Amino acid sequence: MAVTTANRLELLQVADAVAREKSIDPEIVMEALEEAIQRTAKVTYGAEHMIRAEIDRKSGDISIWRLRETVDEIEDAATQISLDEAREMNPDAQLGDLISEPLPPIDFGRVSAQSAKQIIFQKVRDAERDRQYDEYKDRVGEIINGLVKRVEHGNVMVDLGRAEAILRRDELLPRETFRPGDRVRAYIYDVRRENRGPQIFLSRTHPRFMAMLFAQEVPEVYDGVIEIKAVARDPGSRAKIAVISHDSSIDPVGACVGMRGSRVQAVVNELQGEKIDIIPHTSDPASFIVSALAPADVMKVVLDEDQNRIEVVVPDDQLSLAIGRRGQNVRLASQLSGWDIDILTEEEESERRQTEFRERSEMFIAALDVDEMIAQLLVAEGFDSVEEVAYSPLEDLEEIEGFDRDVAEELSSRAQEHLQRLEEAMDEKRRELGVDDDIAAIEKLTPAMLVKLGEAGVKTLDDLGDFASEELVTDADAPLREFDLSVDDANEIIMAARAHWFADEEEETAESDKNEESPAV
Structure with a gap:
């Protein structure tokens, strides 16, 4: 040619x-x-x-x-x-x-x-692939419409007009089927540049898909007046969505539901009948979790912010409702709030409270050599440990009904003596394990910690200095994992153990310099 x-x-x-x-x-x-x-x-x-x-x-x-x-x-x-x-x-x-x-x-x-x-x-x-990637990489997070091109092993290939995307079977709603030529609406959750061309991944199960559907159906969400704070889904079955209004005159739940439920029903229809609970979001985690567990009634909540857990007490006849079928209700509430949720009935909570009360009373009876009444008074006033009795101001003990100054001083003295005996016993055990006194001199290490180190074979400063901070306090087999030590605390302990290394180096350097300065004989 x-x-x-x-x-x-x-x-x-x-x-x-x-x-x-x-x-x-x-x-x-x-x-x-x-x-x-x-x-x-x-x-x-x-x-x-x-x-x-x-x-x-x-x-x-x-x-x-x-x-x-x-x-x-x-x-x-x-x-x-x-x-x-x-x-x-x-x-x-x-x-x-x-x-x-x-x-x-x-x-x-x-x-x-x-x-x-x-x-x-x-x-x-190659140019066409680059164009497709550049066009769709910035569209992650959008809802897109397309036509089903073909179905391969349950995965749906979608024609977007200027590109082809994949809707994998694990991103489809349960029991949802498509045929070539069907229209499909889905959420772009990832775009990757690969050797065979740009891969555009779609989803109909992604939590953001529901949020974007509400943005299309609810003008207040689209305009930002109502904000969707969190979404939790059991795709095709049930979902919970938390909303908050930035305009006090607008009810966020009512706006999302719409007149006679028209707005939420449009989203439900798109999601093949997935039931949706719309919950008002609050900054108070306890109130928010109570709302998230609806339709169950909640009697009491107890927060543990350190462990990011919340204990919820419900009436005996509400337990199955709070948990939901196969744990669905509590699981969605946990995903929505970001808290681990433990659910107890009133009877279970009462039994547990009685058990804890009895165990703490027995602990005070044994440690302080007091009668049952005094031990129960301490527990009833919120004292959980011997340390609290030993180091609390005497005025706090005096405020307990039936206690005077003499009783407060005696209890504080007995608590301190008990702790001293424990410390001496731990120190003796530490010595039996062969843990050096040099390690015991490190400020942040308690006798109980020293015993744990000894049981783990850490007996010298060099042994301790060889640790990394995570190996000491956070790893699964860390010897001090059970103690309330931060990574910064661990670093301080390790650096204190290594201090003699640097001192030895300085002495060697000084000795070397001295020998170099000495005149030859």
Whole structure:
């Protein structure tokens, strides 16, 4: 196939048509054509030559040149030219310049034309993939509509018009089926650049899909007057959504429900009948979790902020309602709030409270050598440990009904004596385990911690200094994991154990310097 004058303009028209059809820059198509011509020219004139092809963007004229570098001494005649010869072509030529020589036009044979076609196809396909990736990478988080193109092993391939996306079977609602030609609405949750082209991943189970559906159905959500704070879903079955209004005159729940439930029903229909609980969001976690557990009634909540857990007490007849079928209600409430939720009935909570009361009373009776009444009074007033009795102000003990100053002083004294005996016992055990006194001198280590270290085989400063902070306090087998120590505390302990390393180094350096300064004898 020869590129003649008759079809030069047609070449430009074809390039422009391909660019429009693939929605890519026409310049990319022209560059692909130029590369195809260059490769064909190398087949004709020899692969050892540096050849450049150029297509005039207005006329379609094709120019082909051979390029050679200007050098002092020629080593490769195919790619190099002497300075004298170069100046015959261009008087201003300098060493290192590239000298171009026009080459005759070439005819595209069948093999060359096929090769050029493959190059152009590859370039256009790469450009199309780049265009698709650039177009959709910034659309993550949007809802998109498409047509089902085909279904492969349960995965749905969706035609988006300018690209193809995949809706994997684990991102479909349960019992949901699609056929080629069906319209589908889904959420773009990821776009990846891969070797086989950009991969656009869709989901109908993602929590944000529900949030975006409400934004489409509720103008106040779209405008930002109502904010969706959290969504928890059991796809296809039930969901909970927490909303808050930034305008005190607008009820966020009512706005999302709509007149006679029209707005929420539109979302329910899109999600194949998934039931949706709309809950007002509050900054108070206890109140929020009580609302999230609806329709169950809650009698009492107890927060443990350190463990991010909340204990909920419900009437005996409300337990199954609070937990939900297969734990669905409490699981969704936990996902929505971000708290771990433990649910107890009133009877279970009462039994547990009585057990804790009895165990603490027995602990005080044994530790302080007091009668049951005094021990129960301490527990009833909220004292949980011997340490609290030992180090609480005497005034706090005096305020307990039936206690006077003498009783308060005696209880405090007995508590301190008990702790002293425990400490001495721990210290004795530490010595039996062979833990050095140098470790015991580290400020943040208690006798109980020293015993744990000894049981773990940590007996010298060097043993302790070899630890990393996570190995000491946070890892599953960390010897001090059970104690309330932060990573910063662990770092302080470890650095204190390593202090003698640096002291030894300084002494060695000082001794070395002293020996160097001493005159030779």
